[in-house]
Structures are given as structure tokens and as C-alpha cells.
Amino acid sequence: MLEIKSLSVSIEDKQILDNLSLTVNAGEVAAIMGPNGSGKSTLAYVLAGKPAYEVRAGEILLDGENLLELKPTERALRGLFLAFQYPTEIPGVAAMTFLKAALNAQRRARGENDLTTPDFMRRVREAAQALKIDQEMLRRPLNVGFSGGEKKRFEVLQMALLAPRVGVLDETDSGLDIDALRIVAEGVNALRDPKRAFLVITHYQRLLDYIRPDVVHVMARGRIVATGGPELALELERNGYRDYAEEAA
């Protein structure tokens, strides 16, 4: 479903991703673990099409279509969703206004009508309840004054409403206390579907106790250096990344 082929990426002439290849199948949850600076967040941003990264080689195929030829908006419309590690604060745009704009943009792209306001409100209310998001928060400007945990929950709320083909979670566990982590993980688990794939990027094994991965990849120095089952995450938790960091060097 999502195939990353020999991807090399640099930013300001510094190579971050080095000939990285990775496949995520439909219905699968793939975890990517790795030390700081291994290129995990770069991979997430390049998937979503953030400017300023220079893709030097490789392809990213979503259902056979090369995402690298598409703008960020088009990638989202094809079903790619990035849950940001640091969601951007946007003063002056109410969270609700933003949600409606995003939802309707995606509906229009599929040739569907805009949601009616009651229908939209109902969907948001249901999704927000599941994630224990206060209605009051949704009236605030987008991500402004949200706590770290609120921002992450709001990312998952968006993902739930937009129902993407591929969800990329960039360190969604960082900054979450254990209760919030459980809520967020339940939110993601509820979206697991045979037709949907997830790429879960994390430092720590902890998140994977709640979101059970099918595959675990270890990333170091811009490439995948090991792939295994969920047991690989446990091994990393015990031994750290040192072995892999050296292996990649």
C-alpha cells in the first residue's frame, strides 16, 4: 500500500535519509523506532510533503502513485495523514472552522457534498467524546493555548474525522502522561482497519504497549537497519540503540 523505495533526502546539503526503503501493507501497523537524529521526523515530513527538504533520489508510492510528484494538499486528498509531533499553532482560526474546512475539502475532492452543520457537529462531538476532548477546546484558536496532551489528542481527532488511508504518527506519545497516552492509543486502535495502514514513529516502546505493531523497524543514520516483530521493540527497550547506531555507521 505504502512503498518507500531507495529514498535519499537532504536539507541544506546535509543528508538525512540515505537510500531508505520500507513497505507498509494495508491493515498493518508498522512502528519505526530509532535514536534522536536518525531521520524519523524527516521521513514523516517528507511523506507529507513539507517544503525545504530536498529529495535526491527514490520514490514514495501510495497505492502505486508517486506522492513525491504531488503537493501536500493532494497527498492529503489521496489519504495520507500526518499527526504532527509539534502541531502548529494558528491564532485567529477556530479549531472548529479548521475542522470543517478540512473535512469539506476532502469531501469535495471525492465529489461529495459539504456536510450540513448539524451533521458536522454530531461527528465532531462523537469523535471528541471518545478522545475526552472538551467542546470548549474546539472553540479556541487552532492549537493555541492547547496543552501538549490536548494538541496530540486533537491530532488524533482530526485523523478520526478525516479517516485516511495511511496514518503517520510522529512521536504522538511525546509529552503525554499515561492516561492521555491510553486515550490516544485507544483512538488510534479504533481506526485500525484492514484497508488502512499506520506508520507509528516513536522513541519509546511504551506507546507500543498500547498500539500493538505488526512490524517494528529500527532506523539509524537515515536508513532502516533492522526489521522484526513486536519483540524487537522490547529488545530495544532493554539494550538501547547503541548496537544499531554502530551498525549503520
Added chain:
Amino acid sequence: MTVHVVNPSAAERTLARQFAERERREPSAARAAAFTRFAAVGLPTRRVEAWHYTDLRASMAEAAPILASPTPADIQVARRRLTGRERFARGPQVVLLGGCFIAELSDPLPAGVSITERVAEITVDDPLAALNEALSASAWTISVARGAKLAEPITLLHLGDGASSYSVYSRIGIALDAGAQASFVEIFEGAHRGAQRNTATILRLGDGARAMHVAVVDDDPGLHVETQICELARSAEFTAFGLVSGGELTRRQIFVRIAGVEAKASLGGLALIDGVRRADTTLQVVHAAPGGKSREFYRAIVDDDAVGVFQGKIIVEQAAQKTDGAMKSQAILLSPRAQMNEKPELEIFADDVVCGHGATVASLDPEQVFYLQSRGIANSDAKAMLLEAFGGECIDRIEDKSLVDPLRARLAAWLEARKAKP
């Protein structure tokens, strides 16, 4: 003011002729003195400090013929234009044609409010304000009686003329007696590129009076020069907002004088500038009495080859101890050729004051654009959303919420038109 005597330009020669003509019909020592003040400087160039970024002498090739007083036929045409026209604000409307108050097109005013043909004096030193005094057809003053509190704003509608090329000079006084409360919305409508407009609004607020003034320049004159003067007595409060979304060259110059103790002024505005348009907002806030408070908050969105100017000067005189002043100006540039000139200034002669200013010029934050795009929102929609937020935040500071919606609608319309451009 520095005087540079140079050969008069074509426009200046025409203005002198127009004034002489005026004098022949209706001589007035006050007008003659005003024209002398104008002529000493002429149309300002970059060398006149307050006009440094708007070289009017260079951009005003010629002075258009002064629009004659409206005839009954003109009034009939205006009446038809007003029929079915959607109003900007609730409340009574006063209509001005060619700078003249037209009673038969205007609504009755509420109790405690009167409109009389009375000259409001121009008390500032500026060549275009002097020119307004010398050439305005007639001067009207709206008075609000002591203690009167108006429930709805009064709209002053300056209706442009269909003539291809004309100039219009208008002057309105607004006087609030002690304790009076009133809001005014001044709408400039219907002028085309051939129009040159010089308008002045002079507000005097008595002890404890509260006034709000909203100006909307949404039509498309070749030149719009607007002088706003506000003098505040003890504990008076003045709130002003200006939206500029049209006009080839607009200059809003606002002179506020805090003359009584503990008076407050809060000024704001939003300029939406595109194409090759130029929009200049120049403020002078003088704190002449102790305990005054002033706030200035201006924003601009500058696109294409447009040029924006914000000049704000806060002067705190020696007597004005315990003054609290803060001025902020922010602009977003949407094109590599767009320009914004910002000049905030403080001149403080008192020693116990809190005053500050800040000015920023930036482009849209690419992180914010990317975040919206990553949710499937098109680039142009994402930008419009961010610009609507930027402009909207400035509009939302207006306390009268019934005026927020129509102002936001103008902003949305401007952004929509921008999206439609190739």
C-alpha cells in the same frame, strides 16, 4: 513645517485657480488663510517628513475639476442608487453628495442629535488639511447633546459621483457634549478612479463623552485623503477603526489630542492593498494631559506591487504624567515586490510614563500554510484562511459586534477576489 519653494506643479496651479474662483464667489478670510498655509508647502513631497513615504506632488499629476453642488437631478439619481442598497450598519443614515449634506436623502436623527451648518475648525498643521479647509463646499456639524446615549450608530454615507473626473472636498464636525455616547460609521462609496477626495472629520469629545468612529474606504477613487481630528476632554473615550480595501492612493491621517485628564483613545485599522495601490495610515497622538491612555493597533496585508505605509507618532507632553501608551503595527507581505514602510515614533517629554511601540513585517508563516495543506486544504484556501484570521483579529477588537460582521464580510470579499486572480 519646512518650506521648500519650487515651481508650482500643474496640479498646484490648478488648485490655486480653483481657490481663486472660490474666493471670487464667496470670499472668506479663514479660507484665504488656510490656502496660504497650503500654498506655503504645496502638495507634499518626500521632503515633508509626515509625507515622506507618500509623495503626493509626484503622484498627483493634475487636480480634477471640483464637483459642483448637487442639483435636484443629481439628488434624484442618488435616490435611485440608494433604493434597495444594503446598509452597512443599523441605525440612521446621513447622506453626503459632493461633500454636501442632503437632508432629503437622509434619515431623521434621534433625539438629542442635531445637524447644523457650522464650521468645525481644523487645528492641525498639515497641507492637505489646510487645502480641505480652503476648498470644502460647506461644513456641517453633528452635535450630540449632553448625556445623550445613542443606541445605534449614525452612518455618514459619502456617495461618489458618476462623473468621470472630479474632486470633492468635504468637512464634517462631530461634537459630543459632556457624558454623551455615540457611534459613527463613515462609508465612502461609489467613487471611481477619476475621483479625488479630500475629506475631514473633526471630533470634539466633552468631559466623559464616549465616541466610536468606523471608516470604510471600499470604493476605488484615484485619491482619498482623509483627515481625522479628535480632541478629548477629561475622561472622554474615543475608539476608532478604519478599513481600507480600495483606492489607488489612500492616505488616512489621524490626529488625536488627549487634552483632558484620564482620557482614553484606542485606534485601529486594517489596510488591504493589492495591484499597484498605495495606502498610507499616519497617526499623531498627543498626550497633553496626565493619566491618559492610548492604544494603536494596525494591520496591513500587502500584495502584488502595492505599497503600504504606517507612521505612528506618540507625543507625550511634559504635563502628561502617568501616560500609558502602546502602539503596534503588523503587516504581511504576499509578494516579493510588495512593500511596507513602518515608522513608529515616540516623543516623550514627561518622566513618569509607560509607552511602547512595535512594528513587524513578515510573510505568511510557511509552517502554518503547510499544516493546513497537510489536511487537504488547497494552498490558496489555506492562505486565505490565515489572512482572514490575521485581518479578523484586528476587526474583532471592535466592541460593537454588529459592525464586526460587515467588516469581516468586506475582508472575506477582498480575499475571495484575490483568490480569483490569475
